[in-house]
Structures are given as C-alpha cells and as structure tokens.
Amino acid sequence: MENQSKTWFVTGCSQGIGLVLVKSLLAEGCNVAATARSLEALKSAVNTDSSQFLPLQVDITSEASIAEAVKSAITHFKTIDVLVNNAGFGLIGGIEEASAKEVQESFDINVFGLLNVTRAILPHMRAASSGHIFNLSSVFGLIAGAGWGIYCATKFAVEGLSEALAQEVQPFGIKTTIIEPGYVRTNFLSSGSVVTPRHPVPAYTAVAEEKRKHKEDVPGTQIGDPQKIAEVIIKTARLSEAPLRLLLGSDALQFANYKIQMLQSGIEANKETTLSTDYK
Numbered sequence: 001m002e003n004q005s006k007t008w009f010v011t012g013c014s015q016g017i018g019l020v021l022v023k024s025l026l027a028e029g030c031n032v033a034a035t036a037r038s039l040e041a042l043k044s045a046v047n048t049d050s051s052q053f054l055p056l057q058v059d060i061t062s063e064a065s066i067a068e069a070v071k072s073a074i075t076h077f078k079t080i081d082v083l084v085n086n087a088g089f090g091l092i093g094g095i096e097e098a099s100a101k102e103v104q105e106s107f108d109i110n111v112f113g114l115l116n117v118t119r120a121i122l123p124h125m126r127a128a129s130s131g132h133i134f135n136l137s138s139v140f141g142l143i144a145g146a147g148w149g150i151y152c153a154t155k156f157a158v159e160g161l162s163e164a165l166a167q168e169v170q171p172f173g174i175k176t177t178i179i180e181p182g183y184v185r186t187n188f189l190s191s192g193s194v195v196t197p198r199h200p201v202p203a204y205t206a207v208a209e210e211k212r213k214h215k216e217d218v219p220g221t222q223i224g225d226p227q228k229i230a231e232v233i234i235k236t237a238r239l240s241e242a243p244l245r246l247l248l249g250s251d252a253l254q255f256a257n258y259k260i261q262m263l264q265s266g267i268e269a270n271k272e273t274t275l276s277t278d279y280k
Contacts, residue, residue: 007030007081008025008032008083008084014042018086026046026053033077035056037059054077056072060114066117080121085117085136088136089106089193092147092148094197096204097199099198102150103150130174134236137178137179138182140155162178162244178244181229181248186222186226194214
C-alpha cells in the first residue's frame with residue numbers, strides 16, 4: 001500500500017516531533033488522526049481545514065477517551081494503518097526527590113498511556129492482517145544518567161514492552177519499530193513537557209546542575225532535526241521489512257555504543273562469577 005492511501009493515528013501532536021510529523025504526513029497526502037490534550041492548541045498548531053486531518057482531544061490515561069477517539073478515526077477514515085505513540089513528557093530530578101505521585105504521572109503518560117492506545121488499535125490491525133506501530137522511546141531507553149532515572153525508567157519500559165510486542169504481533173502481519181532519538185531541537189525542554197520534582201533535595205548538587213543545564217544551556221543546541229526524524233518515520237513505514245530499533249542522531253549512536261561497551265566490559269569482568277552459579 002502506498003503511503004498516500006494510509007491512515008495514521010498519532011498521539012501528542014500539538015508540538016514537537018508529533019506536530020512536525022503530522023504536517024509532513026498531510027503534505028504527502030496521508031490521512032491523519034491526530035491527538036492532543038487540547039483540541040484548540042492542536043487545531044491552531046496544524047492550521048488546516050483538510051478533510052484528511054482529524055483532530056482529536058484525547059486523554060491517553062483514559063481508556064474511554066481513547067476508545068472514543070479510535071472509533072472516530074475508524075468511522076472517518078475506515079481504517080488505521082500506522083500508529084505512532086509519540087505522547088510523553090520528561091521528569092528531571094533525583095530518584096529520592098521524585099514523589100510517588102510524580103513517578104506515577106510519568107508512567108501514566110509515557111508507559112500506561114502508550115499501552116492504552118496500542119491495546120485499543122491492535123484489534124483493528126489484527127482484523128486487517130497489517131499495520132505498523134511506532135513507539136517513541138529515546139536513546140535514554142538504552143542508557144540512564146543521574147537526574148533522568150524516572151524518565152529513563154519509563155523509556156526502558158517502552159523498550160521492553162515493544163520488543164515483546166514485535167514478536168507477538170508479527171504473525172498477524174503487524175510491524176513494530178522503536179524510535180530512539182538523541183537530543184532533538186524542539187521545544188520539549190522549554191514548553192512544560194519537562195518538569196522537575198516539587199520537593200528538591202539540596203544535597204544533590206550534581207542533579208541540580210543537570211536541571212540548570214537542561215533549562216538554560218541545552219535548548220536550541222540539540223543536534224537532532226525533527227523534520228528529518230519525521231521523514232525517517234514516514235520512509236520506514238513504507239518498508240516491507242522494518243527495523244525493530246532505529247537510533248536517530250549522532251549523539252544517540254555515541255550513547256548507545258557507550259552502553260554496549262559498558263555491558264561487554266562488565267560481562268567479561270564478572271564472567272567467572274556468572275558461571276559459578278550453575279548447578280554442577
């Protein structure tokens with residue numbers, strides 16, 4: 001099937017990668033059901049009256065809200081061929097600083113919201129014996145750093161569930177791809193998409209510096225181009241054999257290679273202990 005005749009369902013579309021992707025898809029003639037928490041913000045950001053654009057106000061933490069949106073998309077376009085789970089936000093702060101409520105909020109959007117949308121759309125893809133699911137992770141779904149523990153934990157979860165999902169849905173002709181960008185030059189860091197714990201602990205001076213750096217120094221210097229990332233996603237959706245993982249950005253490649261080296265050296269250094277725990 002050519003991309004132009006496909007229907008895409010994309011979450012988190014009022015800004016960032018999601019917004020760039022929606023605009024690119026519409027420019028290519030695709031049908032797009034786009035979700036956001038604010039319908040007015042979404043309509044204003046996309047700014048089109050095309051019949052191929054269906055804006056939907058959705059709370060991805062609510063299964064009822066998602067079910068209504070999926071029903072609307074199927075009614076309007078008859079099918080959903082590609083799902084892009086893009087909605088998400090970041091939390092910068094130490095593990096001790098993050099309250100149970102703040103951790104829950106992160107997982108509700110980044111993990112459980114993604115699962116809610118996926119479960120709602122999979123029956124339609126299985127019935128069609130085709131489909132492609134893109135889950136937006138991050139290179140920080142492969143490697144974690146101080147100050148990013150909760151965010152990384154959500155993305156590590158996305159990596160694990162996506163890897164299993166790919167195996168489960170492959171027999172139905174459904175593909176799964178995990179998108180792993182590095183730093184991308186969007187307004188993610190400065191738009192309210194990244195929050196900090198309400199009760200910081202002063203002793204964590206290195207974590208405080210991480211917060212400052214990502215508020216003051218990093219925005220506007222990110223190496224990743226959101227337009228190019230959108231183009232990669234669209235191109236990948238055309239492939240008959242799609243990759244399970246796609247690292248995007250030279251910084252993502254550098255971080256991933258560092259994690260591989262760290263794993264390999266750690267495995268080798270502890271190999272004797274590892275092998276000592278088998279029954280003999």
